[in-house]
Amino acid sequence: MYTKFNYSPSIYFYNSTLNSHMATGCSIYAKHEKEVHECLDKYISDDGIIDGTALKNYWFSISPKDIFISHSHKDINKVKAFAGWLYDCFGLKAFIDSCSWEYCDELLNKIDKKYCYSSKTKTYDYNLRNYTTSHVHMMLSTALTEMMNKTECVIFFNTPNSINMAEELSKIKDNPKEKRTTSPWIYHELLMTTMLEITEPMQRETIKHFAQDERSMPTISYNVEKALNEMPTLTDEQLAQWENSVSSKYPVAARMALDKLYEIVFPK
Known part of the structure; x- marks a missing residue:
């Protein structure tokens, strides 16, 4: 990871600019979705062994991506359009994180039906379920971190769906000014942006900037104030x-497109 951005999209920009790229974004998402689906059965063997390393590697043996988009599943359509815009305008490939954690439950369901379910009692073994859940979540969180580390840029799609202000969760907050998220995956990804080493992009000069700078479920929130404070704002x-800096007549190479963005956000 080289840099990270905190981006809060407006309805106007989505409607006027991003939405026209929805078809491309849907195509990108569908391809990634297919890659994730194909791995679900491959490494769950009949002898009871789950090859966690191979499964994680296969899950993320996807073509290299330029940008990692962290977002709430409620914003998936906007994120698809955003990913389509990045590709259509700049040739940049985005990794949409929900393609992976959305299927975490599906992977768990397949494993649990095979190893934790009793046909006699028609129930799942509680201890075995805890065991399988911990392993699958660990595989996914590790794989997400590796993907973030491989991409050059992380963009947090910051909307009310992903960040909940204190008044919305007042019963479980002490500080009314704190920004929190109720998604463990978003919390993990934002926290990782504060820990991953900043890596200079390879084979090109870069702009120096401050990048471093059915039953009701219990609601658990995570403080993400520190991560957001360290994340430059993108408008x-x-x-x-x-987009205007890249002429359709003289298109910039995809790998140089991010340098254009850095020049705008971090002017000398």
């Missing part, structure tokens, strides 16, 4: 300027 205006 609709900057994205529009970025």
Whole structure:
């Protein structure tokens, strides 16, 4: 990872600019979705052995991506359009994280039906379920971290669906000014942006900047104030300027497109 951005999209920018790229975004998502689906059965063997390392590696043996998008599943359509815009305008490939954690439960369901379910009692073994859940979640969190580390840029799609202000969860908060998320995956990804080493992009000069700088479920929130404070803000205006900086007549190489963005966000 080289840099990270905190981006809050406006309805206007989505409707006027991003939405027209929805078809491309849906195609990108469908391809990634297929790659994730294909791995679910492959490494769950009949002898009871689950090859966790091979499963994790296969799950993320996807073609290299330029940008990692962290987001709430409620914003998936906007994120698809955003990913389509990144590809159509700049040739940049985005990794949409929900393709992976959305199927975490499906993977668990397949494993649990095979190893934890009793046809006699028609119930699942509680201890075995805890065991399988911990392993699958560990595989996914590790794989997500590796993917974040491999991509050059992480963009957090910051909307009310992903970040909940204190008044929305007042019963479980002490500080009314704290920003929190109720998604463990978003919390993990934001926390990792504060820990991953900043890596200079290979084979090109880069712009120096401050990148481093059925039953009701219990609601658990996580403080993400520190991660957001360290994440430079990305605006609709900057994205529009970025798009305008790349001429369709003289397109910039995909691997150089992010440098254009850095020049806009971090001017000398």
